[in-house]
Amino acid sequence: MKPIFFLSAFFSALSIFLLQSVSPLVAQETIRKAFLAGTLKNSNNAPVNFASAQIVETKEGRLSDKNGQFLIASVTQGTVTLRIKQNSYEIVEQIVELRIGDTTRIDLTLYPKVVTLKEAVVGASAFTTGEIKGVTLRPLDVVTTPGAAADIFRALQTFPGVANADDGSTLIVRGGDANETVSLLDQATIVHPYRYESPSGGAFGTIPPFFVSGTMFTSGGFPARYGNALSGVLAMESQNIPMQDALSLNLGMFGASVGVNWAAIPDKLGIRFSGNRTDIRLILAVNGAADEFPTPPASYDANLSVVFKYSASGKFKLFNYATQDELGVKIHRPAYGSEVDAVYRNSSLNRIHSLQWSDLLDDWLLKASVSWNAYSGDRSLGQLTIKPADNTYKWRFDAEKDLSENFRLLVGQEVERTEYSLTGRTPAQGRIYDPNATVLYPIDAHLGANRWGGYAEVETKFARQWLLGAGVRADYHTIAQQLVFDPRVSLRYAMDEFWNIRASWGVYHQFPQIDQFNSVTGNPLLQAQQAQHYILGVDYQEGDWLFRVEAFSKQYDAMVIRSLATNLGNLSNGYARGVDVFLKYGAYLVTPISGWISYSYLTAQRLQTRDVATELLYETAPAAYDLTNNFTVVLKNEILPRFTGGFTFRYGTGAPVTPIVGGAKMPDGSYQPIEGAVSSERLADYIRLDLSFSYFYPFATKHSAVFFASINDVTNEIRTLGYNYSTDYSVRTPRQSTVRRTLVVGAMLSLGL
Template sequence: CMAKLRIKPIQPGKFEMNILKKMTIALFLLLGGFIFLPPYFSPVFSQQAHFAVIRGFVVSGKNHPLQYANVQLAGTFDGDVADSSGFFSFKTRHFGKQILRATVIGYEPAEKVLHISPGDTLRVRLKLDETLIMLDEAVVTASAFSTGDKEGVTLKSLEVVTTPGAAADIFLAIKSFPGVAMVDEGSGLFVRGGDVNETITLLDQATVVHPYKFETPTGGVFGTISPFLLSGTFFSSGGFSAKYGNAMSGVLAMESQGMPKQQEYILGLGLAAASAAINTYLPGGKLGLRFSGNQSFTDAMFRLNGRREEFTRTPRSTDGNLSLIYKYSNTGTLKFFNFASTDRVGVHVNQPSFDGIFNGKETNMLHNLQWTDIVRGWLMKTSLSLNRFIGEKNLGNFNLKQEDDTYKLRTDMEKEMSPRLHLYTGWEFERQRNRFKGEVPVYQNVLDPQAQTYTLDESFFANRFGLYGEAEAQLHRRWFASLGVRGDYQQLARQWVADPRVSLRYQLSKTSDLRFSWGVYHQFPEPYLFNKEVGNPHLKAQQSRHWVLTFEHNKDNALFRIEAYYKSYDDLAIRANEINYANIGNGYSRGIDVFFKYGAYLLTRFNGWISYSFLQSRRLQARDLGGTYLHETAPSAFDITHNLTIVGKARLYQQLSLGLSYRYATGRPVTPVVDAIKQSPFNYYLPVEGRVNSERLPAFQRLDASMSVYVPFGYGNAAVFYLGISNLTNRKNVLDYDYSPDYSTRTPRTTNYRRFIYFGVSIMLMGT
C-alpha cells in the first residue's frame, strides 16, 4: 500500500514520464477513423409501399435544434423524440390528411398539416417559438463548452474530430479550449491549475474512472472513449452546477449515440489501424443496434516515421462497442451501452538507477443501462453502471497489478414548473473497490532490481452518496438566476459536505450577456490514502471555491468570450511528517481565459477558433529531503502561465479541405535535483531535491496540419481520404530532464513527437 502512494505522487514519477515520452507518438492510433460524415450527407431510402416515412428537424425561433422535442401525429401513437441535432424520423400507416404536432418544455407547440400516401418520404421542418428565454447549463453556468448541438454551443462534434493534431480524440480537442493547460503532449485535462484527478468524466451518467489509454501520472496518451460513439459532450472548466459532485476543478459529461435513424456501414483503414462499424434498426423502429470495433497495428507506422527501434512491443490496442437501444414508447427509451478495450506496450526506458524494458497492459470495460422517459411532466434519466479496470506495469523492481471496480446508480430529473421556473434534482450512489498486488520500490524511482521493495496485496472500498437540487428562474426581463445545493457523504471520511452554488446572468442585448458564478466544490481523497499504515484514516474532504465573471457575445457565425476567475484551495491531502498524509494543503489559482470562434465546419468556407489563457497557480507542497518533508508554497506542477491555441480549417476546392493548428505553452515548472546520496553497498543514488518547482522547462510549440478529400460514389455512399502531419516544423520540444546515475549532470529530454505522418481512408456505405 505504501508503494501506491509512491507511484502516484503529486509530482509525476520520472520513469512514468519517460514512458510517456515514448508513447505520445501513438496519438495517431485513433486516426484510423479520422473522418466521419455528417448527417446531411446521408441519403433518403425508399420504403416499402405500406409505410410512409416522416422525418425532419425541430428548431427554435433562432434556428437552434431542440433536443427531446416530442413529435407525433395527432390522435395516433406514431411519433419520435428529437435527438441532439433536433432530428426525428418515424414510420406510419396513417394516410391521408394528418396533423403533425411538436412540443417541448419552454416552447409553444407547433403544428403542420400533412397529406400522406403509402410509400411517401416527407421532410418536415417544425419551428417552435419560445415562451421565455431558455436557460441551460451552457448559457447560465460559467466556463461551459459544449460539443453537442445545443443552444450556447461552441464546438460541434464534427469540429472536435477534425481538429488538426487532436488525433480525433475528445480530450486532445478539449485541450484547445481556454482554461486547460498544455502540461505535456498527452491528453490529460489539467483545468485552471488543478491536478488531472480534479476533473470528473461521465458517460450517460456513469463515472468513467479511467478515461485514458496508456495511463501516466499526467492522465494518459489519449482518451478511452472514441468520439464516434458520442452524440455530444459538455465540458466545464469551473463554476459548474450542483448536478456534478466530487470534483474540484472540471467536468466532462458525454452522451452516447441513440437510436440509429438509418442503416450505415462504416469501414476505416489507416497506416496503423483498421475499424468497422454497423448502425442499424429492426423493422418498426423500436429496436436499434450500434456495433463498432477498432484494431491497431502500429509497426509499419513506426518504421515509416523512424521510431521502431525504441519498442520491444509497439503500442497495440483493441476495442469494441455494442449498444442496444429500445424505444418502448414515444417518450421512453432504454439504452444498454457496452465498451471494452485492451492496450499493450513494450518500450525501452533509461533511468539513473536502471536501464531496462517497460511492459504495460490495460483492460478497461464499461457497462451502462440507462432509462429515459417523461413522467408527469418530469424528464427522468436513471442509469446503472459498472466500470472495471485492470492494469499491469513492469519495470525493474516495479511489478504492480491494479484492479478497480466502480458501481454506480444515478437518477436525474427536471421539470418546467412555470414559464419562468425550472427545477432540477437527482441523487447518486457510487461504490469503489481498488486492489493493488505486486512489488514496488521503497524509494520512488529507484528501480534497480537489487533495491528494496514493498510487497503489496491490499484492497480498499469506498461508498459515496450524493444528492442535489437546483432551480433556474427568470427574475426580471433581463435577469436570470440559478441557485443550487448538493450534499455528499463518504463512509471512509465519515463526513457530510454541503456545496452551495449560484449563477447570475444579465442579458445586455440579444447577442451579449454578462454572467457571474460562485460555488463550493468538495472532493474526497482516493480510498487508498485512508490506509492507517501509510496513509491517514482521519482524512477529510478537500475543498475549492470558484469565483467566475464572464462576458460573452454571440452573433451569427462569430462568438467571443472573456472570463476572469479565482479559485481557492483548502484541506488538500499532501505528504506530512507525522502521519504520512494530512489535510494541510492550501493554495489558489487565478487567471483570464479568452475564446474567439468563427464559422462552422462544412457550413462556412472557413472556420476556426483562437483560445488564450493566462494562469497563476500556487500551492503548499511537500519537498522530499530524504525521509522528511519541508512544506513550501510554490507554483503548482500545472502552473502553465501562457497557453495559446489557433485552429483554422478551410475548404480549398470543392471537397478538398485543409486544417492547421498552432499551440504555444509556457514551459511547466520542475523541481531540480541538487545532490544525491549513494546507497551502499548498492550501486544507486537517492536524489536530494531543490526548491519545489523553482525552475521551468523551455516553452512548448507545435504546428500540425491535416488534409482530406471527400469522394461520393454510388447512391449515397462516400469515401474520405485523409493525410495528417504532426509537428510540421519538426521542433524538439523539451519534456523533462534526464540525470546521470549519480545525478551530477542532466540533459534535456526532447520529445519523440517529431514530424510525424499518418494517412488513411474512411468509407461509409448506406443500407437499404
C-alpha cells in the same frame, strides 16, 4: 325587357326575404358572443404580428395580423385573463372584463425577449458540443480538429482554460491536476478516462468520439448536479438510436476499425457495434521512432450498444465497451540504481457497462442509470511490479421539471461504490533495476468505499434580463466518514440578444483517490479536498461568431500532499487565477472558413513538498500546471469543394519543474534526492503545429469515402518532458519526446445499407 325585369324583381324579393329570415339568426349569434379586440405594439411602436392572443380560461384565441390587431369572439363573459405570446417578446398577461354583445378594446406594448430559461446555460465556463441550438461546437468540428487525432479530449485541449502541457490528451483545467476533472458518459463515471494511462493522465481519451452524440465540458463554476470534482467536468452522451443501417470501415497507418449501425426496428430498436484495432508500428517505422518502443503502443476496443424506444419519450440505452491497451517504452538511464536503459511496460483492460433509462412523465424529465466500470492494469519497471484493479458501481437518478416558463427544478441522487486492489512487489528503494534484489516488499492492498451524493437546484428567470441558477449538493464518503455540503450560485444578465454577463460562485469538494486511503503508503484519515470558484465573464454570440472572456479565481484548501508523519495529509492549499479568452467563427463544411482562437493567462500557487534527503520541507510555489500563457489557433478551410485543409497551432509556457540539485548517500548504498527550490525551473515552452487535409467523396447515392492525411508536429520540435538523473543524482539529462513529426494517412469508407 319584361321577362328580364320580372326575373330581377323576383330575385330581389327573394333576397330580401332571405335576409329578413337569416338576419335575426346572425344577430342572435353575434349577441351571444363577447368580443375582445386588441392592438399589439412593440416598444418602438411598431405593430407585432403573429402573436397569439388567448383567453386563458377558454383557450379561445387568435393570431395578431400585420397591423398587430386581433379580434376574439368569446362565448364567455366576466373577468378573464388575456395572454399574449410571441417568441421574440416577453409574455404579457392582462385581466380583462368581457360582456356578451359588447366589444372590449385593449392596447398592449410587448417588450423583446433577450433570454429564455429553456435555451439558456446559466453558468459560466461551459462548452457544449452536439447538434442542438446554442452549442459551442458540433461533433464534426471536434473530430476534424487538426492534431486532435479525432480524440475528444485532445480537441477539448484547444479550448481556453485547458493547458497545452504536453503531447498527451490529459485535461489540465485552470491550473488543476488531471484527476480534478471528472468524465461521465450517460451519467456513469469513467474512472479511467485515458488510454496508455500514466499518473499525470494519458495519451488518448478512452471514449472514441463516434460513440458520442454530445458533450458538455465545463472548466469551472459548474452546477450542483456535478459532484466530486474540483476543477472540471466532461459529461458525454452516447449515440442515440441509428436511423438507418450503415457500415463503416476505417483503414489507416494507425490501424483499422469497423462499425455497424442496424436500425432493427426503425425508430424503436437500434443496435450499434464497432471494433477497433490501433497499432502504430507502421507510423513509428515510417517516422523513425520504432526503437524507442520494445512493445509498440497498441490497443483493441469493442463496443455494443442497444437503444430501445418503448414510447415517443421513453427509452433504454445499453452501452457496453471494452478496451485493452499495451505499451513498452524505453526509459533512458533512469535514476534509482541503473546506468543502462530500462523498459517501462504497461497493459490495461478497461470495461464500461451502463444501462440508462429516460422518459418524460407528467412533464418531469427523468433519467436513471446503473453502471459498472471495471479496470485492471499491469505495470512494471525493472523489479517493480504493480497490478492496480478497481471496480466502480454506480446508481444515478436525475429529475427535472419546468414548473413554469421561468422556473425549473432539478433534483438528483447518486451512489458510487468503488472496490480497489493493488497487488505486486517492490524492491528496496535504489534496487529497482537490480535483478538480484532480494528485499522485495509484497504489495497486497484492498479497499472499498461508498460515496453517497444528492443535489437540488433551481434555475429561474426572475426578471426580464436576469437568470439565476442556485443549488446545493451533499456528499458522504464512507472511508473519510465525512459529509460535505457544496452551495453553488450562477447569475446571468442578458444585456441584449447577443451579449451576456455571467458570474458564478461555488464550493467544490472532491474525496481523495481511493488508493490514497490505504494504510501502508496512504492515509485512511484523509478528508475531502476543497476548492472555491469565483468567475466573472462576458460573452457574445451572433450568427457565426462567438466571443467569450472570463476572469476566474479558484481557491484550494485541504489538498492532499505527502507527509512524513502520515504518508499523505490534507495539508496543501493554494490558488489558481487567470483570464480565458475564446473567439470562434463558422462551422466545418457550413462556412468556407471556420476555426477558433483560445488564449489563457494563469497564475497558480500551491503549498508543495520538497525532498531534502530524509527531510520533507513545505514551500508555497508555482503549481505543477502553472502554465502562464496558453495560446491556440484552429483554422479549417474548404480549399476546393469537399477538399478541406486546416491547422492547429499551440503554444504553452513551459511547465514548472523542481530540480534535483544533489544526492545523499544512504546506509544501504542508495541515494536520496536533494531537491532545489520547488518549481524554481521551467521546461521549454510548448510549441506545436499540426496540419491535416481531407477529401470527402460521396458515391452511388448512399455511400461515401473520406481520405485524410495529417502531419503532426510539423516543426519537429525536440521537446523536453522532464529530466532523468544518474544514480547519485550528480548528472542530469533531459527526457525528450520520442515521437515528434509524424505523417499519418488513411481512409474511411461509409456504406449506407
